[in-house]
Amino acid sequence: MHNRESLASWQQLVELAEQKKHQHMNELFAKDGDRFSKFSIQLPQILLDYSKNLIDDETLAALLRLVDEVNVSQWRDKMFAGEQINKTEQRAVLHTALRGSVTSDLQVDGENVRDSVNAQLAKIKTFSEKVRQGHWLGYSGKRITDIVNIGVGGSNLGPQMVTEALKHYSDNSVNVHYVSNVDGAQIVETLRPLDPQKVLFIVSSKTFTTTETMTNARTAMQWLTAASFDESAIAKHFVAVTSNKENAMSMGIEQENIFDMWDWVGGRFSLWSAIGLPIALDLGFEQFEALLAGAHEMDEHFMSAPFKENMPVILALLSLWNTTFLEAKSQAILPYDQTLHMLAAYLQQAEMESNGKSVSWDGEAIDYATVPSIWGELGINGQHAFYQYLHQSNNVVPADFIGSVESVTPVKGHHETLMANFFAQTQALMTGVDESQVRADLKAKGRTDSYIDMVAPHKVHQGNRPTNTLLLNRLDPRSLGGLIALYEHKIFVHGILLKICSFDQWGVELGKGLAAKIQTQLEDEELQQAHDCSTENLIRYYHQARAN
Ligand code: F6P
Numbered sequence: 001m002h003n004r005e006s007l008a009s010w011q012q013l014v015e016l017a018e019q020k021k022h023q024h025m026n027e028l029f030a031k032d033g034d035r036f037s038k039f040s041i042q043l044p045q046i047l048l049d050y051s052k053n054l055i056d057d058e059t060l061a062a063l064l065r066l067v068d069e070v071n072v073s074q075w076r077d078k079m080f081a082g083e084q085i086n087k088t089e090q091r092a093v094l095h096t097a098l099r100g101s102v103t104s105d106l107q108v109d110g111e112n113v114r115d116s117v118n119a120q121l122a123k124i125k126t127f128s129e130k131v132r133q134g135h136w137l138g139y140s141g142k143r144i145t146d147i148v149n150i151g152v153g154g155s156n157l158g159p160q161m162v163t164e165a166l167k168h169y170s171d172n173s174v175n176v177h178y179v180s181n182v183d184g185a186q187i188v189e190t191l192r193p194l195d196p197q198k199v200l201f202i203v204s205s206k207t208f209t210t211t212e213t214m215t216n217a218r219t220a221m222q223w224l225t226a227a228s229f230d231e232s233a234i235a236k237h238f239v240a241v242t243s244n245k246e247n248a249m250s251m252g253i254e255q256e257n258i259f260d261m262w263d264w265v266g267g268r269f270s271l272w273s274a275i276g277l278p279i280a281l282d283l284g285f286e287q288f289e290a291l292l293a294g295a296h297e298m299d300e301h302f303m304s305a306p307f308k309e310n311m312p313v314i315l316a317l318l319s320l321w322n323t324t325f326l327e328a329k330s331q332a333i334l335p336y337d338q339t340l341h342m343l344a345a346y347l348q349q350a351e352m353e354s355n356g357k358s359v360s361w362d363g364e365a366i367d368y369a370t371v372p373s374i375w376g377e378l379g380i381n382g383q384h385a386f387y388q389y390l391h392q393s394n395n396v397v398p399a400d401f402i403g404s405v406e407s408v409t410p411v412k413g414h415h416e417t418l419m420a421n422f423f424a425q426t427q428a429l430m431t432g433v434d435e436s437q438v439r440a441d442l443k444a445k446g447r448t449d450s451y452i453d454m455v456a457p458h459k460v461h462q463g464n465r466p467t468n469t470l471l472l473n474r475l476d477p478r479s480l481g482g483l484i485a486l487y488e489h490k491i492f493v494h495g496i497l498l499k500i501c502s503f504d505q506w507g508v509e510l511g512k513g514l515a516a517k518i519q520t521q522l523e524d525e526e527l528q529q530a531h532d533c534s535t536e537n538l539i540r541y542y543h544q545a546r547a548n
Pocket of ligand 1: 208
Protein backbone atom coordinates (compact mmCIF):
# COMPACT_ATOMS: atom_id res chain seq x y z
CA MET A 1 0.00 0.00 0.00
CA HIS A 2 1.38 3.38 -0.96
CA ASN A 3 0.41 6.90 -0.22
CA ARG A 4 0.22 9.37 -3.04
CA GLU A 5 3.94 10.07 -3.48
CA SER A 6 4.45 6.99 -5.64
CA LEU A 7 2.01 8.12 -8.34
CA ALA A 8 3.49 9.38 -11.61
CA SER A 9 1.34 12.52 -11.60
CA TRP A 10 2.35 13.29 -8.00
CA GLN A 11 6.03 13.00 -8.86
CA GLN A 12 5.50 15.24 -11.87
CA LEU A 13 3.79 17.80 -9.63
CA VAL A 14 6.77 17.75 -7.24
CA GLU A 15 9.06 18.54 -10.18
CA LEU A 16 6.73 21.20 -11.55
CA ALA A 17 6.52 22.90 -8.18
CA GLU A 18 10.31 23.01 -7.97
CA GLN A 19 10.56 24.52 -11.46
CA LYS A 20 7.68 26.94 -11.20
CA LYS A 21 7.70 28.23 -7.68
CA HIS A 22 10.04 31.09 -8.68
CA GLN A 23 7.83 32.23 -11.55
CA HIS A 24 5.71 35.32 -11.10
CA MET A 25 2.07 35.43 -12.10
CA ASN A 26 2.80 38.75 -13.80
CA GLU A 27 4.94 36.84 -16.31
CA LEU A 28 2.21 34.26 -16.82
CA PHE A 29 -0.35 37.00 -17.53
CA ALA A 30 2.08 38.80 -19.85
CA LYS A 31 2.66 35.58 -21.80
CA ASP A 32 -0.95 34.48 -22.02
CA GLY A 33 -3.70 37.03 -22.51
CA ASP A 34 -6.23 34.23 -22.46
CA ARG A 35 -5.76 33.26 -18.82
CA PHE A 36 -9.14 34.46 -17.64
CA SER A 37 -11.11 32.40 -20.15
CA LYS A 38 -8.81 29.41 -19.68
CA PHE A 39 -8.83 29.46 -15.92
CA SER A 40 -12.37 30.35 -15.01
CA ILE A 41 -15.65 28.44 -14.80
CA GLN A 42 -19.05 30.01 -15.12
CA LEU A 43 -22.20 28.35 -13.78
CA PRO A 44 -25.68 29.89 -13.79
CA GLN A 45 -25.39 31.18 -10.20
CA ILE A 46 -21.65 31.59 -9.71
CA LEU A 47 -18.39 32.40 -11.43
CA LEU A 48 -15.00 31.05 -10.37
CA ASP A 49 -11.93 32.90 -11.63
CA TYR A 50 -8.81 30.99 -10.62
CA SER A 51 -6.44 32.60 -13.10
CA LYS A 52 -4.68 34.44 -10.26
CA ASN A 53 -2.95 31.24 -9.12
CA LEU A 54 0.55 30.09 -9.94
CA ILE A 55 -0.65 27.60 -12.49
CA ASP A 56 -0.35 27.15 -16.22
CA ASP A 57 -1.57 24.61 -18.77
CA GLU A 58 1.15 22.13 -17.88
CA THR A 59 0.46 22.23 -14.14
CA LEU A 60 -3.29 22.00 -14.64
CA ALA A 61 -2.81 18.99 -16.91
CA ALA A 62 -0.67 17.26 -14.27
CA LEU A 63 -3.22 18.03 -11.56
CA LEU A 64 -6.01 16.62 -13.71
CA ARG A 65 -3.92 13.52 -14.34
CA LEU A 66 -3.77 13.04 -10.57
CA VAL A 67 -7.58 13.23 -10.43
CA ASP A 68 -7.69 10.31 -12.86
CA GLU A 69 -4.94 8.37 -11.15
CA VAL A 70 -6.67 8.48 -7.77
CA ASN A 71 -10.03 7.60 -9.30
CA VAL A 72 -12.00 10.59 -8.11
CA SER A 73 -14.90 9.68 -10.38
CA GLN A 74 -15.16 6.20 -8.88
CA TRP A 75 -15.15 7.60 -5.34
CA ARG A 76 -17.71 10.21 -6.28
CA ASP A 77 -20.01 7.51 -7.66
CA LYS A 78 -19.54 5.43 -4.53
CA MET A 79 -20.53 8.38 -2.35
CA PHE A 80 -23.71 9.13 -4.29
CA ALA A 81 -24.56 5.41 -4.41
CA GLY A 82 -24.49 5.15 -0.61
CA GLU A 83 -21.43 2.91 -0.25
CA GLN A 84 -19.71 2.95 3.14
CA ILE A 85 -16.95 5.38 2.17
CA ASN A 86 -16.67 6.60 5.76
CA LYS A 87 -14.44 3.64 6.45
CA THR A 88 -13.47 4.16 10.08
CA GLU A 89 -17.04 4.80 11.21
CA GLN A 90 -18.41 2.21 8.76
CA ARG A 91 -21.03 4.55 7.40
CA ALA A 92 -22.34 5.81 4.09
CA VAL A 93 -21.97 9.52 3.32
CA LEU A 94 -25.26 10.76 1.98
CA HIS A 95 -25.84 14.38 2.86
CA THR A 96 -26.48 14.79 -0.88
CA ALA A 97 -29.61 12.64 -0.41
CA LEU A 98 -31.06 15.41 1.75
CA ARG A 99 -31.32 17.59 -1.34
CA GLY A 100 -32.68 14.89 -3.65
CA SER A 101 -29.39 13.80 -5.21
CA VAL A 102 -29.67 10.00 -4.87
CA THR A 103 -31.35 7.31 -6.90
CA SER A 104 -34.92 6.73 -5.80
CA ASP A 105 -34.53 3.17 -4.53
CA LEU A 106 -31.40 3.55 -2.42
CA GLN A 107 -31.69 1.52 0.79
CA VAL A 108 -29.47 2.09 3.82
CA ASP A 109 -29.93 0.08 7.02
CA GLY A 110 -33.13 -1.41 5.59
CA GLU A 111 -34.68 2.01 4.98
CA ASN A 112 -35.46 3.71 1.69
CA VAL A 113 -33.38 6.86 1.96
CA ARG A 114 -35.58 9.04 -0.20
CA ASP A 115 -38.74 8.06 1.69
CA SER A 116 -37.26 8.80 5.08
CA VAL A 117 -35.78 12.11 3.86
CA ASN A 118 -39.13 13.11 2.38
CA ALA A 119 -40.94 12.19 5.60
CA GLN A 120 -38.60 14.45 7.62
CA LEU A 121 -38.95 17.26 5.09
CA ALA A 122 -42.72 17.03 5.40
CA LYS A 123 -42.37 17.17 9.17
CA ILE A 124 -40.11 20.25 8.95
CA LYS A 125 -42.65 21.92 6.67
CA THR A 126 -45.67 21.22 8.88
CA PHE A 127 -43.86 22.18 12.06
CA SER A 128 -42.23 25.35 10.75
CA GLU A 129 -45.50 26.57 9.26
CA LYS A 130 -47.38 25.88 12.47
CA VAL A 131 -44.88 27.88 14.51
CA ARG A 132 -44.54 30.72 11.99
CA GLN A 133 -48.28 31.09 11.63
CA GLY A 134 -48.74 31.25 15.37
CA HIS A 135 -50.60 27.95 15.70
CA TRP A 136 -47.99 26.35 17.97
CA LEU A 137 -48.73 27.68 21.42
CA GLY A 138 -46.65 27.79 24.57
CA TYR A 139 -47.73 26.57 28.03
CA SER A 140 -49.82 29.67 28.71
CA GLY A 141 -51.48 29.70 25.27
CA LYS A 142 -49.26 32.41 23.75
CA ARG A 143 -47.70 32.15 20.29
CA ILE A 144 -43.98 31.54 19.88
CA THR A 145 -41.94 34.63 19.11
CA ASP A 146 -38.40 33.40 19.75
CA ILE A 147 -36.51 30.27 18.79
CA VAL A 148 -33.36 29.28 20.67
CA ASN A 149 -31.23 26.68 18.91
CA ILE A 150 -29.00 24.80 21.34
CA GLY A 151 -26.23 22.91 19.59
CA VAL A 152 -22.52 23.10 18.85
CA GLY A 153 -20.18 22.45 15.90
CA GLY A 154 -22.14 21.09 12.98
CA SER A 155 -25.35 21.38 14.98
CA ASN A 156 -24.86 25.13 15.21
CA LEU A 157 -22.50 26.57 12.62
CA GLY A 158 -24.46 25.58 9.49
CA PRO A 159 -27.88 26.93 10.51
CA GLN A 160 -26.40 30.01 12.16
CA MET A 161 -24.18 30.84 9.20
CA VAL A 162 -27.14 30.43 6.81
CA THR A 163 -29.69 32.42 8.82
CA GLU A 164 -27.14 35.23 9.16
CA ALA A 165 -26.34 35.11 5.44
CA LEU A 166 -30.01 35.18 4.46
CA LYS A 167 -31.22 37.70 7.04
CA HIS A 168 -32.63 39.80 4.24
CA TYR A 169 -35.07 37.00 3.33
CA SER A 170 -36.50 36.64 6.83
CA ASP A 171 -40.00 38.02 7.37
CA ASN A 172 -39.33 38.12 11.12
CA SER A 173 -42.22 35.81 11.95
CA VAL A 174 -39.92 34.60 14.71
CA ASN A 175 -36.54 35.70 16.08
CA VAL A 176 -33.86 33.04 15.98
CA HIS A 177 -31.06 32.85 18.58
CA TYR A 178 -28.19 30.41 18.96
CA VAL A 179 -26.52 29.01 22.04
CA SER A 180 -23.45 26.86 21.46
CA ASN A 181 -20.98 27.72 24.21
CA VAL A 182 -21.10 26.03 27.58
CA ASP A 183 -19.85 29.30 29.07
CA GLY A 184 -22.95 30.36 31.00
CA ALA A 185 -22.49 33.89 29.68
CA GLN A 186 -24.06 32.92 26.38
CA ILE A 187 -27.22 31.24 27.58
CA VAL A 188 -27.77 33.78 30.37
CA GLU A 189 -27.47 36.75 28.00
CA THR A 190 -29.57 35.04 25.34
CA LEU A 191 -32.43 34.21 27.71
CA ARG A 192 -32.34 37.44 29.71
CA PRO A 193 -34.63 39.47 27.39
CA LEU A 194 -36.88 36.53 26.43
CA ASP A 195 -40.29 35.59 27.76
CA PRO A 196 -40.39 31.87 28.71
CA GLN A 197 -44.03 31.69 27.61
CA LYS A 198 -43.05 32.51 24.03
CA VAL A 199 -39.77 30.65 23.52
CA LEU A 200 -39.26 27.43 21.64
CA PHE A 201 -35.99 25.54 22.15
CA ILE A 202 -34.47 23.27 19.54
CA VAL A 203 -31.94 20.90 21.06
CA SER A 204 -29.80 19.93 18.09
CA SER A 205 -27.38 17.12 18.67
CA LYS A 206 -26.83 14.13 16.44
CA THR A 207 -25.48 12.07 19.33
CA PHE A 208 -27.43 13.73 22.13
CA THR A 209 -24.40 13.19 24.34
CA THR A 210 -22.39 16.35 23.64
CA THR A 211 -21.63 17.83 27.07
CA GLU A 212 -21.94 21.49 26.05
CA THR A 213 -25.33 20.95 24.42
CA MET A 214 -26.72 18.75 27.17
CA THR A 215 -25.62 21.24 29.83
CA ASN A 216 -27.23 24.16 27.98
CA ALA A 217 -30.41 22.14 27.36
CA ARG A 218 -30.76 21.31 31.06
CA THR A 219 -30.25 24.96 32.00
CA ALA A 220 -32.90 26.00 29.47
CA MET A 221 -35.32 23.44 30.90
CA GLN A 222 -34.74 24.75 34.42
CA TRP A 223 -35.30 28.32 33.20
CA LEU A 224 -38.58 27.30 31.59
CA THR A 225 -39.91 25.21 34.45
CA ALA A 226 -38.94 27.86 36.99
CA ALA A 227 -41.30 30.19 35.14
CA SER A 228 -44.07 27.72 34.31
CA PHE A 229 -43.99 25.82 37.65
CA ASP A 230 -44.78 22.78 35.57
CA GLU A 231 -42.55 20.15 33.97
CA SER A 232 -45.19 19.43 31.35
CA ALA A 233 -44.31 22.81 29.78
CA ILE A 234 -41.25 21.08 28.29
CA ALA A 235 -43.49 19.30 25.76
CA LYS A 236 -44.66 22.63 24.39
CA HIS A 237 -41.31 24.38 24.38
CA PHE A 238 -38.71 21.78 23.43
CA VAL A 239 -38.07 19.92 20.22
CA ALA A 240 -34.99 17.87 19.41
CA VAL A 241 -33.05 16.96 16.29
CA THR A 242 -31.08 13.77 16.86
CA SER A 243 -30.33 10.22 15.88
CA ASN A 244 -30.50 9.26 19.57
CA LYS A 245 -34.21 9.42 20.35
CA GLU A 246 -33.84 7.53 23.65
CA ASN A 247 -31.58 10.18 25.16
CA ALA A 248 -33.84 12.99 23.96
CA MET A 249 -36.91 11.31 25.43
CA SER A 250 -35.15 10.60 28.69
CA MET A 251 -34.67 14.38 29.04
CA GLY A 252 -38.43 14.83 28.77
CA ILE A 253 -38.76 15.71 25.09
CA GLU A 254 -41.90 14.21 23.53
CA GLN A 255 -41.35 11.55 20.87
CA GLU A 256 -43.44 13.43 18.32
CA ASN A 257 -41.28 16.52 18.87
CA ILE A 258 -38.14 14.70 17.77
CA PHE A 259 -36.77 15.12 14.26
CA ASP A 260 -34.61 12.31 12.88
CA MET A 261 -30.95 12.43 11.98
CA TRP A 262 -29.21 9.59 10.22
CA ASP A 263 -25.81 7.99 10.71
CA TRP A 264 -25.07 8.73 7.08
CA VAL A 265 -25.12 12.49 7.62
CA GLY A 266 -22.00 13.93 9.25
CA GLY A 267 -22.50 16.83 11.68
CA ARG A 268 -20.61 19.34 9.53
CA PHE A 269 -22.66 18.38 6.47
CA SER A 270 -26.01 18.37 8.23
CA LEU A 271 -27.61 21.77 7.68
CA TRP A 272 -29.71 20.22 4.90
CA SER A 273 -31.44 17.95 7.41
CA ALA A 274 -33.67 18.96 10.33
CA ILE A 275 -30.50 20.50 11.81
CA GLY A 276 -31.54 23.26 9.40
CA LEU A 277 -34.85 23.68 11.24
CA PRO A 278 -33.95 27.22 12.41
CA ILE A 279 -33.52 28.13 8.73
CA ALA A 280 -37.02 26.93 7.86
CA LEU A 281 -38.43 28.67 10.93
CA ASP A 282 -36.68 31.93 10.19
CA LEU A 283 -37.11 32.12 6.42
CA GLY A 284 -40.05 29.84 5.74
CA PHE A 285 -40.04 26.36 4.22
CA GLU A 286 -39.99 27.60 0.61
CA GLN A 287 -36.70 29.38 1.15
CA PHE A 288 -35.30 26.28 2.85
CA GLU A 289 -36.32 24.30 -0.23
CA ALA A 290 -34.60 26.86 -2.46
CA LEU A 291 -31.41 26.38 -0.43
CA LEU A 292 -31.66 22.61 -0.99
CA ALA A 293 -32.37 23.15 -4.69
CA GLY A 294 -29.24 25.30 -5.07
CA ALA A 295 -27.16 22.58 -3.43
CA HIS A 296 -28.78 19.96 -5.66
CA GLU A 297 -27.77 21.97 -8.74
CA MET A 298 -24.18 21.94 -7.51
CA ASP A 299 -24.42 18.17 -6.94
CA GLU A 300 -25.50 17.76 -10.55
CA HIS A 301 -22.63 19.93 -11.76
CA PHE A 302 -20.17 17.93 -9.64
CA MET A 303 -21.59 14.65 -10.99
CA SER A 304 -21.62 15.57 -14.64
CA ALA A 305 -19.10 18.28 -15.57
CA PRO A 306 -15.79 17.18 -17.06
CA PHE A 307 -13.13 17.59 -14.39
CA LYS A 308 -11.45 20.45 -16.22
CA GLU A 309 -14.69 22.42 -15.90
CA ASN A 310 -15.74 20.99 -12.57
CA MET A 311 -15.70 23.74 -9.94
CA PRO A 312 -15.31 21.60 -6.79
CA VAL A 313 -12.60 19.52 -8.46
CA ILE A 314 -10.68 22.61 -9.56
CA LEU A 315 -10.94 24.21 -6.11
CA ALA A 316 -9.64 21.02 -4.48
CA LEU A 317 -6.74 20.84 -6.94
CA LEU A 318 -5.78 24.43 -6.26
CA SER A 319 -5.85 23.86 -2.53
CA LEU A 320 -3.64 20.79 -2.97
CA TRP A 321 -1.26 22.59 -5.32
CA ASN A 322 -0.89 25.62 -3.08
CA THR A 323 -0.58 23.68 0.17
CA THR A 324 1.08 20.37 -0.55
CA PHE A 325 3.31 21.41 -3.44
CA LEU A 326 3.89 25.16 -3.01
CA GLU A 327 3.95 24.83 0.78
CA ALA A 328 1.39 27.45 1.84
CA LYS A 329 0.46 26.81 5.45
CA SER A 330 -2.95 28.42 5.64
CA GLN A 331 -5.80 29.61 3.51
CA ALA A 332 -7.96 32.69 4.05
CA ILE A 333 -11.69 32.94 3.40
CA LEU A 334 -12.53 36.57 2.67
CA PRO A 335 -16.19 37.36 1.99
CA TYR A 336 -17.06 40.80 0.66
CA ASP A 337 -20.59 40.51 1.93
CA GLN A 338 -21.52 41.52 5.46
CA THR A 339 -24.04 38.72 5.85
CA LEU A 340 -21.40 36.06 5.11
CA HIS A 341 -19.57 37.01 8.29
CA MET A 342 -19.75 33.44 9.61
CA LEU A 343 -18.59 31.72 6.45
CA ALA A 344 -14.96 31.42 7.55
CA ALA A 345 -15.97 29.86 10.89
CA TYR A 346 -18.28 27.46 9.08
CA LEU A 347 -15.61 26.42 6.57
CA GLN A 348 -13.05 26.10 9.31
CA GLN A 349 -15.02 23.19 10.74
CA ALA A 350 -15.96 21.80 7.33
CA GLU A 351 -12.39 21.73 6.02
CA MET A 352 -10.29 21.23 9.12
CA GLU A 353 -12.44 18.63 10.86
CA SER A 354 -12.66 16.75 7.57
CA ASN A 355 -9.11 16.80 6.28
CA GLY A 356 -6.96 17.95 9.20
CA LYS A 357 -5.39 14.52 9.54
CA SER A 358 -2.01 12.87 9.05
CA VAL A 359 -2.89 9.22 8.51
CA SER A 360 -4.12 7.80 5.21
CA TRP A 361 -7.29 5.75 4.94
CA ASP A 362 -5.02 2.69 4.94
CA GLY A 363 -3.74 3.70 8.35
CA GLU A 364 -0.29 4.78 7.11
CA ALA A 365 1.41 7.97 8.25
CA ILE A 366 1.25 10.74 5.67
CA ASP A 367 4.41 12.80 5.14
CA TYR A 368 3.02 15.42 2.80
CA ALA A 369 1.18 18.53 3.98
CA THR A 370 -2.57 17.96 4.01
CA VAL A 371 -5.18 20.62 4.60
CA PRO A 372 -4.07 24.20 5.30
CA SER A 373 -5.39 25.93 8.38
CA ILE A 374 -8.48 27.87 7.39
CA TRP A 375 -9.15 31.30 8.77
CA GLY A 376 -10.79 34.49 7.65
CA GLU A 377 -12.95 37.49 8.27
CA LEU A 378 -15.03 39.92 6.29
CA GLY A 379 -12.68 41.19 3.59
CA ILE A 380 -13.29 44.88 4.10
CA ASN A 381 -12.66 44.65 7.84
CA GLY A 382 -9.62 42.49 7.19
CA GLN A 383 -8.17 45.13 4.89
CA HIS A 384 -7.84 47.41 7.90
CA ALA A 385 -6.55 44.67 10.16
CA PHE A 386 -4.50 41.78 8.76
CA TYR A 387 -4.15 42.43 5.00
CA GLN A 388 -0.75 43.98 5.73
CA TYR A 389 0.33 40.40 6.48
CA LEU A 390 -1.29 39.06 3.31
CA HIS A 391 0.55 41.61 1.17
CA GLN A 392 3.99 41.77 2.75
CA SER A 393 4.74 38.97 5.21
CA ASN A 394 7.04 36.09 4.33
CA ASN A 395 4.13 33.67 4.47
CA VAL A 396 2.07 33.34 1.35
CA VAL A 397 -1.62 32.88 2.22
CA PRO A 398 -3.79 31.77 -0.69
CA ALA A 399 -7.22 33.33 -0.33
CA ASP A 400 -10.76 32.82 -1.56
CA PHE A 401 -12.49 36.14 -2.24
CA ILE A 402 -16.28 35.79 -2.25
CA GLY A 403 -18.73 38.47 -3.31
CA SER A 404 -21.86 39.20 -5.35
CA VAL A 405 -22.52 41.11 -8.54
CA GLU A 406 -25.77 42.48 -7.19
CA SER A 407 -26.35 43.62 -3.64
CA VAL A 408 -29.51 42.45 -1.85
CA THR A 409 -29.45 45.64 0.21
CA PRO A 410 -28.51 48.31 -2.31
CA VAL A 411 -27.50 51.67 -0.90
CA LYS A 412 -26.20 54.22 -3.39
CA GLY A 413 -22.44 53.95 -3.84
CA HIS A 414 -21.84 51.27 -1.21
CA HIS A 415 -21.70 48.19 -3.38
CA GLU A 416 -19.36 49.82 -5.88
CA THR A 417 -16.97 50.80 -3.09
CA LEU A 418 -17.14 47.29 -1.67
CA MET A 419 -16.51 45.56 -4.97
CA ALA A 420 -13.85 48.04 -6.10
CA ASN A 421 -11.93 47.00 -2.99
CA PHE A 422 -12.56 43.32 -3.74
CA PHE A 423 -11.15 43.56 -7.26
CA ALA A 424 -8.32 45.89 -6.23
CA GLN A 425 -7.15 43.55 -3.49
CA THR A 426 -6.96 40.46 -5.68
CA GLN A 427 -5.14 42.54 -8.27
CA ALA A 428 -2.69 43.98 -5.74
CA LEU A 429 -2.02 40.57 -4.19
CA MET A 430 -1.19 39.25 -7.63
CA THR A 431 0.74 42.08 -9.28
CA GLY A 432 2.47 43.60 -6.27
CA VAL A 433 4.76 46.55 -6.96
CA ASP A 434 8.51 46.31 -7.46
CA GLU A 435 11.23 48.65 -6.20
CA SER A 436 11.80 50.48 -9.48
CA GLN A 437 8.11 51.34 -9.64
CA VAL A 438 8.08 52.42 -6.01
CA ARG A 439 11.08 54.70 -6.66
CA ALA A 440 9.56 56.15 -9.83
CA ASP A 441 6.28 56.91 -8.01
CA LEU A 442 8.09 58.64 -5.15
CA LYS A 443 10.27 60.61 -7.54
CA ALA A 444 7.17 61.74 -9.43
CA LYS A 445 5.83 63.05 -6.13
CA GLY A 446 8.98 65.13 -5.67
CA ARG A 447 10.44 63.16 -2.76
CA THR A 448 14.15 63.56 -1.97
CA ASP A 449 16.61 60.82 -2.91
CA SER A 450 17.53 60.16 0.71
CA TYR A 451 13.87 59.73 1.65
CA ILE A 452 13.34 57.41 -1.32
CA ASP A 453 16.37 55.28 -0.34
CA MET A 454 15.05 54.97 3.19
CA VAL A 455 11.42 54.16 2.42
CA ALA A 456 11.54 52.26 -0.88
CA PRO A 457 12.21 48.74 0.52
CA HIS A 458 9.24 49.11 2.86
CA LYS A 459 6.87 49.94 0.04
CA VAL A 460 7.74 46.98 -2.17
CA HIS A 461 4.94 44.40 -2.52
CA GLN A 462 6.19 41.13 -3.97
CA GLY A 463 2.77 40.13 -5.21
CA ASN A 464 2.42 36.59 -6.61
CA ARG A 465 -0.10 35.74 -3.87
CA PRO A 466 -2.73 33.30 -5.15
CA THR A 467 -6.42 34.13 -4.96
CA ASN A 468 -9.64 32.56 -6.18
CA THR A 469 -12.55 34.82 -6.97
CA LEU A 470 -16.03 33.42 -6.38
CA LEU A 471 -18.68 35.78 -7.64
CA LEU A 472 -22.36 35.04 -7.03
CA ASN A 473 -24.95 36.79 -9.17
CA ARG A 474 -26.78 37.63 -5.99
CA LEU A 475 -26.75 36.13 -2.52
CA ASP A 476 -30.02 34.26 -2.12
CA PRO A 477 -31.05 30.85 -0.76
CA ARG A 478 -30.37 29.14 -4.08
CA SER A 479 -26.93 30.58 -4.70
CA LEU A 480 -25.92 30.10 -1.06
CA GLY A 481 -26.99 26.44 -1.25
CA GLY A 482 -24.77 26.09 -4.32
CA LEU A 483 -21.84 27.82 -2.64
CA ILE A 484 -21.96 25.58 0.43
CA ALA A 485 -22.31 22.43 -1.66
CA LEU A 486 -19.37 23.63 -3.76
CA TYR A 487 -17.14 23.69 -0.69
CA GLU A 488 -18.52 20.35 0.54
CA HIS A 489 -17.54 18.65 -2.71
CA LYS A 490 -14.22 20.47 -2.78
CA ILE A 491 -13.49 18.99 0.67
CA PHE A 492 -14.50 15.53 -0.49
CA VAL A 493 -12.26 15.66 -3.58
CA HIS A 494 -9.40 17.15 -1.56
CA GLY A 495 -9.69 14.21 0.86
CA ILE A 496 -9.48 11.71 -2.01
CA LEU A 497 -6.44 13.49 -3.47
CA LEU A 498 -4.77 13.35 -0.05
CA LYS A 499 -5.94 9.77 0.61
CA ILE A 500 -7.67 10.88 3.76
CA CYS A 501 -10.85 9.63 5.38
CA SER A 502 -12.71 12.98 5.35
CA PHE A 503 -15.83 11.96 7.21
CA ASP A 504 -14.59 10.93 10.64
CA GLN A 505 -13.22 13.19 13.42
CA TRP A 506 -11.32 11.02 15.87
CA GLY A 507 -9.10 13.96 16.77
CA VAL A 508 -11.85 15.55 18.86
CA GLU A 509 -12.21 12.56 21.20
CA LEU A 510 -9.07 12.72 23.33
CA GLY A 511 -9.78 16.20 24.65
CA LYS A 512 -13.44 15.33 25.29
CA GLY A 513 -12.46 12.28 27.36
CA LEU A 514 -9.91 14.19 29.42
CA ALA A 515 -12.35 17.06 30.02
CA ALA A 516 -14.88 14.61 31.46
CA LYS A 517 -12.25 13.25 33.89
CA ILE A 518 -10.97 16.68 34.87
CA GLN A 519 -14.51 17.93 35.43
CA THR A 520 -15.09 15.28 38.12
CA GLN A 521 -11.86 16.39 39.70
CA LEU A 522 -12.90 20.06 39.59
CA GLU A 523 -16.19 19.20 41.22
CA ASP A 524 -14.69 16.93 43.85
CA GLU A 525 -11.44 18.08 45.47
CA GLU A 526 -10.81 14.72 47.05
CA LEU A 527 -10.72 12.85 43.77
CA GLN A 528 -7.10 12.16 42.89
CA GLN A 529 -6.13 11.47 39.32
CA ALA A 530 -2.70 11.31 37.80
CA HIS A 531 -1.82 14.16 35.45
CA ASP A 532 1.33 15.73 34.11
CA CYS A 533 2.71 18.29 36.57
CA SER A 534 1.50 21.28 34.54
CA THR A 535 -2.12 20.09 34.43
CA GLU A 536 -1.92 18.87 38.03
CA ASN A 537 -0.74 22.26 39.29
CA LEU A 538 -3.24 24.18 37.20
CA ILE A 539 -6.07 22.17 38.75
CA ARG A 540 -4.61 22.70 42.23
CA TYR A 541 -4.21 26.44 41.57
CA TYR A 542 -7.81 26.64 40.34
CA HIS A 543 -9.08 24.91 43.51
CA GLN A 544 -7.02 27.11 45.79
CA ALA A 545 -7.94 30.33 44.01
CA ARG A 546 -11.63 29.49 44.24
CA ALA A 547 -11.31 28.60 47.93
CA ASN A 548 -9.82 32.04 48.75
O1 F6P B 1 -16.80 17.37 18.72
C1 F6P B 1 -16.98 17.48 17.35
C2 F6P B 1 -18.38 17.13 16.95
O2 F6P B 1 -18.57 15.77 17.06
C3 F6P B 1 -18.68 17.61 15.54
O3 F6P B 1 -18.26 16.72 14.58
C4 F6P B 1 -20.17 17.80 15.61
O4 F6P B 1 -20.62 18.61 14.56
C5 F6P B 1 -20.31 18.42 16.97
O5 F6P B 1 -19.34 17.79 17.76
C6 F6P B 1 -21.66 18.29 17.59
O6 F6P B 1 -22.04 16.96 17.77
P1 F6P B 1 -23.54 16.59 18.14
O7 F6P B 1 -24.41 17.05 17.03
O8 F6P B 1 -23.53 15.09 18.28
O9 F6P B 1 -23.87 17.27 19.42
